[in-house]
Amino acid sequence: MTEPRQLDPYASPKTFYGAELRRLREAAGLTQSQLGERAFCSGTYVGQFETAVRRPQPDTSKLFDEILGTGEHLQRLCRLARENKYPDYFADAAELEQMATTISEYAPMLVPGLLQVETYTRAITRAALPLASEEEVEKLVRARMDRQYLLNQSTAPQLWAVLHETVLRVPMGGPTVMHEQLIHIAQLAHSHRIMVQVLPFTAAAHALLNGMASLMTFRDAPPVVYTESAGTGQLIDEPVMVERSQKSYDLVRAASLPPMASLDLIESVAEEYTTSCAPHMT
Structure with a gap:
């Protein structure tokens, strides 16, 4: 698992996504590994999203929303977080x-x-x-x-x-x-x-x-x-x-x-x- 680190949720759309994912995961009583297992990925991979090391992925965000029962909340945040200076x-x-x-x-x-x-x-x-x-x-x-x-x-x-x-x-x-x-x-x-x-x-x-x-x-x-x-x-x-x-x-x-x-x-x-x-x- 990726160890928690202090992030300013409002520093960027990517850090806000990470903070929201962690908040929602913890509210559901799941560890990073448990969420990752249900989303067909590793706990480390989940942790990289939560710590804003990696950009959110549309398909994974859809799975997270389904697992956590959050409608399209993470998918909408994902679209914002993926805005980039590169194509x-x-x-x-x-x-x-x-x-x-x-x-x-x-x-x-x-x-x-x-x-x-x-x-x-x-x-x-x-x-x-x-x-x-x-x-x-x-x-x-x-x-x-x-x-x-x-x-x-x-x-x-x-x-x-x-x-x-x-x-x-x-x-x-x-x-x-x-x-x-x-x-x-x-x-x-x-x-x-x-x-x-x-x-x-x-x-x-x-x-x-x-x-x-x-x-x-x-x-x-x-x-x-x-x-x-x-x-x-x-x-x-x-x-x-x-x-x-x-x-x-x-x-x-x-x-x-x-x-x-x-x-x-x-x-x-x-x-x-x-x-x-x-x-x-x-």
């Missing part, structure tokens, strides 16, 4: 990033968000939303930049990124932006803050052809995998699917260039961006 399909994954002990990313086309420089983020956001206002674009850019504080924490997760060679070769934002972006990735790797590999074009078919994947493991919770395509994303926690994704990731990592050779390629392509409009495909 709804990504918000849960963004929250889990902060709790992860390891993050293993595969990027087929774009630099992973945690590794992006601001100019790169702005370029791809503008490309994806050509009719958006400057204010909307800057809001999205700032949200992504804010995520990166994670890498500067003493409790930062171990981050392993496999980048398809396409990520290096397609000049998102132009040569200057790409040079800055690739040098940033190289610097993170040289400072031992991340591990990075490149999956070369010569690898041809591979196990993660369907798109990006981010696998996260935790100290006291089961692993999850997040997948994303244009305008949508999915957080998967079903054990069989997570295990399958992990095996696919291991195969892709094995097919990639070794870390030092990957760094050499990243730095070489970065240099090409300073001498030509775009590097040649290999």
Whole structure:
């Protein structure tokens, strides 16, 4: 179980939800474990909601309401608590990033968000939303930049990124932006803050052809995998699917260039961006 801690119920919708869930659970005479058993989850999971560690989930809130006889009270609070600066399909994954002990990313086309420089983020956001206002674009850019504080924490997760060679070769934002972006990735790797590999074009078919994947493991919770395509994303926690994704990731990592050779390629392509409009495909 998650030990109770003092929270200001009025600090945010998420803390209010947690305080209400605890109040209602205790009024029903249930422990966290007992409520979790009835809601098909662990007592620790219930405790994470009560202490505002995790955002409330719609399906779980519906079960809580049914078990506690509270109508749609927790479901309504859940809707408020889930309002977020990130797109709804990504918000849960963004929250889990902060709790992860390891993050293993595969990027087929774009630099992973945690590794992006601001100019790169702005370029791809503008490309994806050509009719958006400057204010909307800057809001999205700032949200992504804010995520990166994670890498500067003493409790930062171990981050392993496999980048398809396409990520290096397609000049998102132009040569200057790409040079800055690739040098940033190289610097993170040289400072031992991340591990990075490149999956070369010569690898041809591979196990993660369907798109990006981010696998996260935790100290006291089961692993999850997040997948994303244009305008949508999915957080998967079903054990069989997570295990399958992990095996696919291991195969892709094995097919990639070794870390030092990957760094050499990243730095070489970065240099090409300073001498030509775009590097040649290999």
